[in-house]
Amino acid sequence: MFNKLVIFGVGLIGGSVALALKQGTHTPLIVGVGRSAGNLQEALSLGLIDRAETDIAHAMQDADMVLIATPVAQTPVILRAIKPYLTSSTVITDAGSTKSDVMVYAQAELGVMAHQFVGGHPIAGAEKSGPGAALTDLYVGKNIILTPNDHTLPEAVQKVTALWQRCGGLVSTMRPEAHDAVFAAVSHLPHLLAFALVDDLARRDNAEQLFKFAASGFRDFTRIAGSHPEMWRDIALANKTALLDELTVYQRALSDMAALLEASDAQGLYQLFANASQTRTDWAKSKS
């Protein structure tokens, strides 16, 4: 296992890992590193971390596990900063929403030590952010995807698997490109669809009237349009190729549906809606 965990970014994601580990036995020493002194101090006073550090050399001393849980744009900067302090047994992982880009960063920044890096993506989140939003059970029963490549050390994958299992997560592994293709379809595309709808309606002359009469269906459909614009800009750009593919496929599906409507094809529309409705209902049952 590991004795000292350094977490870069002690917000909802990193803080919840810390909280979960502190529930178990053999809790490692947990050191938080962050850009915001306020967040670090809050994480310390909430007991999420044992020590708050701004000096990376000091934070990394004897660290055998590093978790990067910052906005993904910071990942290469952090990898570069920690490289001088890595030993051959340090394992590094992250929690970003895209994985091909992160695997490239690791190769570029860590060189031969890139095989000690295991990309990770916990499929869990909450409305709120920051250390105060951290939850002991955020990862319980949630899917955690690790994305080793051909060069990743099996021992490193084992250690990161153990980390997430201690948080209650259900760990599976995928190729980085396969991960990005799956999440382009089930997460990144829906976010872009919701952003596009709300942005378009907001620009209309009768926007006030439209939003006045928007109700509960609209509320659920557009909840993800309230997501953090900077984070989603970075995700969209990081997963650009897969996301453009998904947009093309979806535009074709919309055109096909519009053609059914144009032709007043009642049977065709019914089949499409019924297939979607049945699938969605079955899926919701399987998840509950």
Next chain:
Amino acid sequence: MFNKLVIFGVGLIGGSVALALKQGTHTPLIVGVGRSAGNLQEALSLGLIDRAETDIAHAMQDADMVLIATPVAQTPVILRAIKPYLTSSTVITDAGSTKSDVMVYAQAELGVMAHQFVGGHPIAGAEKSGPGAALTDLYVGKNIILTPNDHTLPEAVQKVTALWQRCGGLVSTMRPEAHDAVFAAVSHLPHLLAFALVDDLARRDNAEQLFKFAASGFRDFTRIAGSHPEMWRDIALANKTALLDELTVYQRALSDMAALLEASDAQGLYQLFANASQTRTDWAKSKS
């Protein structure tokens, strides 16, 4: 006011009107008419209605208000069936999701008596359906839209307004076509977008993997894809013109967004996402 209300369709919508009226004073006699003897009997035993009728002539005797709360395809059939029993003071209204089509039905079926018909659309609903799902407060604080045209009698509009106000609704009036344009944008389009996404994903070879990793954002975004396929087929066909216009506008918005992504226009994507996020957040606050 009115002394005898005949409700066609005693499910969630009609049943909740009945329940709400029964909370107040001057409760009219409420007669339920329906195709399903089971539903009618349940509405009677739950106390939603005072009498259950299958004979329209008997049901309509001395009725001064008729509410049609059935699937909208039945509306013209019901209008034709009740016409012989209407007096010059009977007011007829409905609760369908589309209004231009219903106003045309009223004109076609009722002739000169069409001016006693007031189209209505309560913007309220719930996951469940049937008389057992009826709620006393379903309409409290909810928007109710009435769609009179140039021929509708002002007294009829006043009476239907009073009906919904007694249920706690916030009544406003719109032209039928304006109603359908607004709801094409904020309700019908989102439903079709969600149906199209789920149907498309369900048809893929890796559908099982995709749905395995779909999480809470997907859950909310696609909730409306679990809606009733027959009802939504009818809504889509009834509001075909406005909905096709909305699909065209949305496809253009998606193409513009894809162009920003294709060009890696970080600033353009940020502005689009930020406008959507701010609008959605402000809207949610205004509604809570």
